[in-house]
Amino acid sequence: MTNNFLLSHRKEEPEKGVLYVVGTPIGNLEDISPRAINILANVSLVACEDTRQTKKIMNKFSISNNLISFNKENSSNKTPKLIAELKAGKSIAIVSDAGMPGICDPGENIVNEVKLEGISVICIPGACAAITALVSSGLPSSKFIFEGFLPKKNIDREKILFEISKNEKTTIVYESPHRLKKLLNELFEFCGGEREIVVARELTKKFEEHVGKNLNDVILYFKDKEVMGEITLIIRGRKSKQNNELDKIDLKKELNELIKAGLSLSAASKYLAKKNGIKKSIIYNLS
Template identity: 40%
Template sequence: MQDEALNNAAGCLYVVATPIGNLDDITARALRVLAEVQLIAAEDTRHSSRLLQHFSISTPLVACHDHNERAQSSSLLQRIEQGANVALISDAGTPLISDPGYHLVAQAHAAGIKVVPVPGVSAAITALSAAGLPCDRFAFEGFLPAKEGARQKYLQRLTQESRTMIFYEAPHRVLGSVRAMAEVFGGERQAVLARELTKTFETIKRASLADLAQWIGADTNQQRGECVLLVKGVDTKAATDEISVDTQSILKLLCNELPLKKAAAMTAQITGVRKNLLYQWGLDNLASS
């Protein structure tokens, strides 16, 4: 079935998903759209030209990436308003998902231009489908901050997240991020490293954060390629049950003399309850008392 918009006089913007590794994952509709539009806006034209050459598609390419997207958008929208159909693609997967394209799509809507999604692969959903973690509700967090302090603070804000969390991570930072997650969420929390999805060396490893950090640290091959990290959310009922009335009393008494962070650390040593859980309980229950 042909896309109606391709046959209309008015142009439109297609947001086209491309493979994250295995080229066979591209859809027939994506191939047709990429072949029939007048222009393709690509994150990296050199990278995308190889994809187009593989499928014998000769549509012209123009660069649209993080550094030029705002400036490039006006030119692309002008082409569409003049009747051209334009496809937006990223280097791999679905555009805008931790990739460029937000400003172009937002401005297209503001200008009254029709935006048409052409769905396909997304690394986040691909990883979630094979992770074996709860997937009825999940939170996509994208890339963590690169600096250690900022990363730690970001993870601290997620200590009470009950949904499965999905992160993208650069290979040279994946070990540090898993270690930080083990420290903040607790080493026993279940997690998954999904690496090089759909490619030759695809790896999906499910383990506790502590074991996952040890496994990655022992094998430098696991610190290469495209990485998705998934972490099981906190069991809110179990977490609440874990802090007994006696434990709450100890924390309250220590908070009378110490800052909450130090009081939580000392209470953890006394009771064996996780420090981060105690700290969050204190924020939720003692801040206003």
């Protein structure tokens, strides 16, 4: 009875002057919802990260509508125009190439700007590579950290990698196929080869693949392979240390930083041994 009451009083969509954030398939086009199809077919216009990608969905479900480009390069110019259209009473859908807009794309910025103008934003839920990979990884999924694509600048990148090595929660990272091997080697350096990881590739598509047990195994698997497709990495958090357990990863990183700063291996080892109350030979052998 309650459900029927709610359904009968739900406003007809799309509503005027509303920005709809629409989730689209990340691979398999059958993953789009009937509600999303209705919104894409009936809003005043659809703002797309790439109109060519969105047309594939539109054609699949025989949808015809006005598509405009809205991406990282033109979002600053297009946002004021879209806000003006919303204020004029038009309804607008925003879609990314795949998945949920706002996750590693300009959708995040326009939603913020629209909300500041007091305009309603409604999300039409859909697929998300991060969550799809997480729940199928077998790694802890109740608490997690999403990093998206790591920064390319070394100093910023190393900061995030160090944080990942310290996190006790599962971390989700996106990466392009041609940079995957580099990232895996960086994670090995910061987290060690035994850190559990799952690399999900081509999610929901014909050649979907989940690779992983730990970094040692994953690096070996991809060593002589040409990597293709969209990549999502699920990295298990660091397990809580036991009492007096030596964290060799941290010590090795600190040792390397001291040597880069100009100390000799012997002097750096002596300093860290005194600082941590352990034998100098243990530190020295980490090099």
